[in-house]
Amino acid sequence: GPTSSKTTPTPGSTTGPPLPSTSPTSSPTVTPASATSTGAHTSTGHPSTMPESASTWTSSVSPSTVTPTTSPYVTTSTGGVTRPSVIECCFLNETYYAPGELVYNGTHGDTCYYVNCSLKCELEFFNWSCPSTPSPTPHPSTSTSHESSTSSAPVSGVPGCPDLDPPRQVCNESWWMCNCTKATCKFNNTVELVKVKCEPPPMPTCANGLTPVRVQDPDKCCWHWECDCYCTGWGDPHYVTFDGLYYSYQGNCTYVLVEEISPKVDNFGVYVDNYHCDVNDEVSCPRTLIVRHETQEVLIKTVQMTPIRVQVQVNRQAVALPYTKFGLQVYESGINYMVDIPELGALVSYNGLSFSIRLPYRLFGNNTKGQCGTCTNSTLDDCVLPSGEGVDNCETAADYWVVSDPSKPRCPHTSFTTRRPATSPSAGTSSFPTKSCASPLCELIKDSLFAQCHALAPPQHYYEACLFDSCYVPGKNLECASLQTYAALCAQEGICVDWRNHTGGACPVTCPTHREYQACGPVLGRLAGPPTRLVEGCFCPEGTTSYAPGFDVCVDLCGCVGPDNVPREYGEHFEFDCKDCICLEGGSGIICKPKTCRPEPRLECEEDGTYPFTEVDPANTCCNLTSCKCNASLCREKPPMCSLGFQVKSEMVPGRCCPLYSCVPKGVCVLEHAEYQPGSPVYSSKCQNCVCTEHRNNATQLNVITCTHVPCNTSCSPGFELVDVPGECCKKCEQTHCIINRPGQQNLVLKPGDMKSDSLNNCTFFSCVKIHNQLISSVSNITCPDFDPSTCVQGSITLMPNGCCRKCVLRNETSAPCATIPVVREISHNGCTTLVSMNDCSGSCGTFAMYSAKAQALDHRCSCCKEQRTSQREVMLQCPDGGTLRHTYTHIDSCLCQDSLCELPTQRRARRSSPLGVAPGRG
Numbered sequence: 001g002p003t004s005s006k007t008t009p010t011p012g013s014t015t016g017p018p019l020p021s022t023s024p025t026s027s028p029t030v031t032p033a034s035a036t037s038t039g040a041h042t043s044t045g046h047p048s049t050m051p052e053s054a055s056t057w058t059s060s061v062s063p064s065t066v067t068p069t070t071s072p073y074v075t076t077s078t079g080g081v082t083r084p085s086v087i088e089c090c091f092l093n094e095t096y097y098a099p100g101e102l103v104y105n106g107t108h109g110d111t112c113y114y115v116n117c118s119l120k121c122e123l124e125f126f127n128w129s130c131p132s133t134p135s136p137t138p139h140p141s142t143s144t145s146h147e148s149s150t151s152s153a154p155v156s157g158v159p160g161c162p163d164l165d166p167p168r169q170v171c172n173e174s175w176w177m178c179n180c181t182k183a184t185c186k187f188n189n190t191v192e193l194v195k196v197k198c199e200p201p202p203m204p205t206c207a208n209g210l211t212p213v214r215v216q217d218p219d220k221c222c223w224h225w226e227c228d229c230y231c232t233g234w235g236d237p238h239y240v241t242f243d244g245l246y247y248s249y250q251g252n253c254t255y256v257l258v259e260e261i262s263p264k265v266d267n268f269g270v271y272v273d274n275y276h277c278d279v280n281d282e283v284s285c286p287r288t289l290i291v292r293h294e295t296q297e298v299l300i301k302t303v304q305m306t307p308i309r310v311q312v313q314v315n316r317q318a319v320a321l322p323y324t325k326f327g328l329q330v331y332e333s334g335i336n337y338m339v340d341i342p343e344l345g346a347l348v349s350y351n352g353l354s355f356s357i358r359l360p361y362r363l364f365g366n367n368t369k370g371q372c373g374t375c376t377n378s379t380l381d382d383c384v385l386p387s388g389e390g391v392d393n394c395e396t397a398a399d400y401w402v403v404s405d406p407s408k409p410r411c412p413h414t415s416f417t418t419r420r421p422a423t424s425p426s427a428g429t430s431s432f433p434t435k436s437c438a439s440p441l442c443e444l445i446k447d448s449l450f451a452q453c454h455a456l457a458p459p460q461h462y463y464e465a466c467l468f469d470s471c472y473v474p475g476k477n478l479e480c481a482s483l484q485t486y487a488a489l490c491a492q493e494g495i496c497v498d499w500r501n502h503t504g505g506a507c508p509v510t511c512p513t514h515r516e517y518q519a520c521g522p523v524l525g526r527l528a529g530p531p532t533r534l535v536e537g538c539f540c541p542e543g544t545t546s547y548a549p550g551f552d553v554c555v556d557l558c559g560c561v562g563p564d565n566v567p568r569e570y571g572e573h574f575e576f577d578c579k580d581c582i583c584l585e586g587g588s589g590i591i592c593k594p595k596t597c598r599p600e601p602r603l604e605c606e607e608d609g610t611y612p613f614t615e616v617d618p619a620n621t622c623c624n625l626t627s628c629k630c631n632a633s634l635c636r637e638k639p640p641m642c643s644l645g646f647q648v649k650s651e652m653v654p655g656r657c658c659p660l661y662s663c664v665p666k667g668v669c670v671l672e673h674a675e676y677q678p679g680s681p682v683y684s685s686k687c688q689n690c691v692c693t694e695h696r697n698n699a700t701q702l703n704v705i706t707c708t709h710v711p712c713n714t715s716c717s718p719g720f721e722l723v724d725v726p727g728e729c730c731k732k733c734e735q736t737h738c739i740i741n742r743p744g745q746q747n748l749v750l751k752p753g754d755m756k757s758d759s760l761n762n763c764t765f766f767s768c769v770k771i772h773n774q775l776i777s778s779v780s781n782i783t784c785p786d787f788d789p790s791t792c793v794q795g796s797i798t799l800m801p802n803g804c805c806r807k808c809v810l811r812n813e814t815s816a817p818c819a820t821i822p823v824v825r826e827i828s829h830n831g832c833t834t835l836v837s838m839n840d841c842s843g844s845c846g847t848f849a850m851y852s853a854k855a856q857a858l859d860h861r862c863s864c865c866k867e868q869r870t871s872q873r874e875v876m877l878q879c880p881d882g883g884t885l886r887h888t889y890t891h892i893d894s895c896l897c898q899d900s901l902c903e904l905p906t907q908r909r910a911r912r913s914s915p916l917g918v919a920p921g922r923g
Contacts, residue, residue: 089121180221198222208244231372234354238465241373246461253411308352334537442466480507496520511538578622597623609657630657687729738768738777762803794846818843818865832877845897868896
């Protein structure tokens with residue numbers, strides 16, 4: 001049946017659904033109905049609100065009496081004062097109702113209701129579940145009597161609306177009610193209701209090219225357009241700011257991507273760690289994306305480039321995905337790793353090649369700083385330094401947003417707050433010359449393949465970035481980052497581009513065997529949003545679905561997935577981790593109980609060295625098996641102490657735990673408490689060389705030592721002789737002669753006191769003397785008097801008795817020596833003649849006879865003055881007929897005494913002749 005409530009309803013009309021109370025549903029103090037919001041239109045598109053209808057009502061005038069009185073003056077929403085024509089006790093929508101009179105009725109969904117004016121002049125609200133078939137609307141009882149009286153002067157009212165729940169004590173206090181109805185307390189429990197009517201605002205154009213999003217107004221009634229803050233970076237690297245401004249920056253440090261200018265969120269920021277990804281050109285690529293929020297710091301690190309492998313850490317500890325803690329979520333969506341902060345509406349993604357940051361304008365508009373810009377829906381103020389100063393380009397500004405990183409000592413430790421002189425690039429930055437490059441991969445961006453994207457976002461920036469990567473990082477297919485980023489931007493707006501199949505395998509994505517690549521799969525996470533939003537990645541094959549977040553399992557039926565990641569059907573029994581399990585629908589899904597094993601008898605291990613050991617039963621891996629195991633460290637018998645040359649041998653006997661010990665030979669020699677290995681020397685005596693052999697003495701079981709006398713010298717070098725040395729094993733060589741080294745000759749050996757001349761030089765003598773038992777050799781040279789062979793008679797030169805100096809018979813100085821004498825002679829030939837100047841040989845040549853002591857006979861020496869050197873010369877002869885005749889003759893150039901046979905005078909005279917040009921000589 002119907003239920004009754006004496007709370008005051010707040011209808012907007014007589015047919016609208018009633019409200020249970022007048023409690024505010026949002027802020028208790030709002031703009032009055034007479035001054036509804038008409039906020040100015042901005043770049044994010046705020047609408048204006050308009051009142052749809054207005055009505056006023058009042059609660060009971062006098063709760064303590066039922067006597068009707070003259071109703072007070074009522075101010076309507078349109079102004080003016082209205083005096084009631086009849087005296088009633090309930091007032092609603094400018095109408096008075098008598099006690100017990102039906103005010104209005106109707107339905108709201110499955111609920112039927114009506115409002116009645118009570119005998120106490122209070123509006124009573126009744127509601128119940130409507131029957132499935134139409135039923136008569138109940139009416140309140142009409143048995144209440146009506147009393148009327150003449151009107152009297154208006155009574156004084158009370159300030160505010162104290163009879164409301166909760167009471168409103170201040171006039172013109174406003175609050176929002178359901179169905180976007182605004183209530184305002186006027187006076188004396190009079191309430192004005194104004195229903196807000198929303199007009200759809202015009203859609204603005206976002207500077208970053210994205211589609212504006214609808215955002216509900218703070219009053220929860222109307223909505224307006226806003227342009228989300230969207231920043232992305234890719235490649236080596238290229239940036240598009242929150243407001244759509246494109247630039248490239250090759251810094252090799254850690255930088256601020258976004259922070260709040262005026263912090264409203266505790267410890268919020270996004271940062272990027274760049275590194276030089278090519279050794280030829282100093283170009284950089286993003287390596288780690290860092291997201292900070294309150295007490296958590298998320299690091300998404302690229303740990304491998306080919307194929308790309310990413311690791312997620314929270315507060316420097318690796319975590320499994322999906323991760324949810326303290327209002328922050330990290331999960332995978334396609335090829336992207338997402339950091340989602342639902343409280344802020346912030347969404348950050350990274351895939352190893354590119355990153356994106358999406359922030360709601362309502363929370364971050366006009367309040368961001370960093371390399372991603374200012375998020376004002378205008379590119380004019382995106383390039384700003386930390387000090388707030390604007391610069392001409394973002395490449396310059398980006399250098400100032402460096403973050404202190406101990407792992408990069410070459411980078412600045414703090415960001416620059418003021419502009420630095422532009423004399424040289426800072427650490428980590430490089431300037432690049434313009435190159436002209438072409439890449440077939442980059443041409444795909446301008447191809448018809450991306451035609452639908454061109455209308456959404458102009459491709460020029462992505463095309464230029466692609467060419468830049470092709471020029472400065474060749475051979476690494478970094479162009480794929482520009483294609484991927486451009487395709488992802490379009491996929492967010494529902495435009496699918498399956499571009500990887502057109503790269504000839506240059507930009508592959510490798511999926512696990514149980515998943516397949518899709519260029520346009522569903523988005524996961526809070527911002528999955530409309531079904532038009534897409535993302536590329538590895539997805540479950542058609543007909544299957546991912547079981548649940550955190551489970552990398554594709555299933556075709558909704559059942560269970562156990563800890564072994566194997567999908568199970570409802571009702572399926574299986575064994576896992578020595579438990580019998582069943583998959584059930586509802587509850588926790590999988591129910592397991594341990595397997596039962598039969599009890600084992602107590603085992604006693606009596607053999608020395610054995611102990612009980614429990615292990616998995618090979619026949620039943622879920623149960624244990626106890627047996628006696630051997631541990632040699634538990635054996636009580638200890639190894640014996642063996643004598644020198646022997647060692648302990650342990651022998652394991654089959655079926656026995658502890659070893660049997662014995663002393664066996666080591667195969668070594670033993671001498672005087674020392675062991676020697678075979679082949680090593682053994683010291684016994686200084687006059688003997690001993691060695692340990694491989695041969696074994698059968699009696700002692702030790703190896704035999706063999707010795708030989710120390711080898712001694714049996715011969716000495718020339719000049720030395722072997723002599724005995726007391727206390728030594730061998731004789732030693734002692735010097736007995738002097739040894740004189742003569743270059744080019746055999747060494748000379750002399751006894752002490754000997755003297756001998758050099759065989760090649762009689763003027764040099766060698767001697768040997770002994771002084772204080774020391775042999776000393778000396779060399780002496782004889783100095784001869786001056787000797788002139790030209791003063792000697794030819795052939796008379798001999799050596800003195802010392803064999804060194806020369807002596808001779810001096811010749812007669814009055815005789816002229818043999819020499820050339822110039823003469824003039826006539827030469828005739830064939831009747832032609834001429835006078836010629838020529839030389840003759842003439843002079844004394846020292847012919848003599850002397851006694852030779854050596855030969856003990858007379859020695860005869862004969863010498864003639866003869867020509868030594870001649871030459872042929874030509875002359876011109878004068879003929880009788882006046883002509884000339886060329887003629888050659890022999891000319892004497894020099895003369896010399898030459899030995900000749902000493903002949904008898906008769907013989908010499910018989911043989912003497914005077915050839916042409918030679919004068920007769922004298923012997």
